[in-house]
Amino acid sequence: MKILIASTRELCYFSGSFFLDRIQEGLERAGVEVVRLDFSGNEADFSALEKQLGKTFDAIIDINSQLPYLIDDNGKRILDEIRGPFINYIVDHPLYHHPGLQFPLHNYYAIGIDQHHCQYMREYYPHLKEVRLLPMAGTRAMVVEEFENRIDDILFMGTYLKDDEIEHKIRGLRSQINNAIYDLAEDLSEVWAEDRVPMEQALYRLLTGFCGSENKGEIESYIQDVYELSGFSELMNYLFLVDQRRRNEKRVDVLTGLAKTNTPLTIMGEGWEDAGLDKYQNVVLKPGCTMNHSFEIMANHKKILDVNPLFCCGFHDRVMSALANGCVCISDMSPRFSEELVNGENIFYYKKKNLEDVVFDMEKLSQDRLKEVAENGQAYWQSHCTWEIHVKKLLSFIEEIQKTMK
Helix, strand or coil: CEEEEEECCCCHHHHHHHHHHHHHHHHHHCCCEEEEEECCCCCCCHHHHHHHCCCECCEEEEECCCHHHCECCCCCEHHHHCECCEEEECCCCHHHHHHHHCCCCCCEEEEECEHHHHHHHHHHCCCCCCEEECCCCCCCCCCCCCHHHCEEEEEEECCCCCHHHHHHHHHCCCHHHHHHHHHHHCHHHHHHCCCCCCHHHHHHHHHHHHHCCCCHHHHHHHHHHHHCCCCHHHHHHHCHHHHHHHHHHHHHHHHHHHHCCCCCEEEECCCHHHCCHHHCCCEEEECCCCHHHHHHHHCCEEEEEECCCCCCCECCHHHHHHHHCCCEEEECCCHHHCCCCCECCCEEECCHHHHHHHHHHHHCCCHHHHHHHHHHHHHHHHHHCCHHHHHHHHHHHHHHHHHHHC
16 A cells, blocks of 8 residues: 655644654554655745656645645646545544635545534535544653652643734635624533534524525525635634634633632643633643643642633544543533543543532542542553554544455
């Protein structure tokens, strides 16, 4: 088997290249020949792709890819000139990647990390031949501290973007889009309510009220007439600014509520000096770090907090890596995702309204019991979410694709 891995877009803290490195290592250990091309600089030179034109691969893989945009000197899509199925690995909500997902390539496939994200791609990008659910694996640090010797505070890792920066982006859009965002943002708040629904479902219900019909064609026409956009998926793409605003609000709300309990809390990531949390004596702010180093930080903490506003039924790699490193993970992910992740046994689930109670109940547990929960979580990772298991599932997907192409 021969696979082309292209890295065309770097993610936060170099996580994109980190994920592709792990996938490449796993594929090569499995005996796969891997051709790797990296183009993720600010002024990427894609000329190296020209050497691949006309060649055949069992798969072409990229994360949040820019490859679908590229055309050759004859005006043809480069991915249609390289023989083999292209797999676009989408690691956040597909609304962010509408421009790259909309191209009807000849052999276009996608992977998502949330069940609703996958369903969204199936519905709004029907040219995708198949969409598979496959969350990223968890990574274990090189050195993992014994549980009883670890730092006892709660660690949150993530970034914060000032609201005025988001507001500046909104005001820079043309008036119809600007109005759409202001019209829809407040009503879409149910997405981040305690029993939230996916953003696309909330938006669809909202639009049915606006245009007085549940007919998909009429809703598409409404969007074209009122917002001067091609349709629902393009409108969703512009609403990434709504997501960014609400994501920040959710994180600040959760962290502020936790800070008020006087629970020792370490927040690691860029931008938090602007969020007002430094006024709490029990809160420590630290700058972000590269993906590689983050696991070493995790492996020296007992408890990891996970906040995921836009994942309604998915599994963030932060959760998997917390489990991999023997941490007690406190997450707002949906319990529906896995019946084997059980509250109080190998993970702790919370909603914003009961996070303080969850943390208080945890503090009443003995260190031996907390360690047992952490060990149970690590056992779940070992049997479900290692990179070896992940690559096996990826290879199985590629083999299924190959069968359909013969």
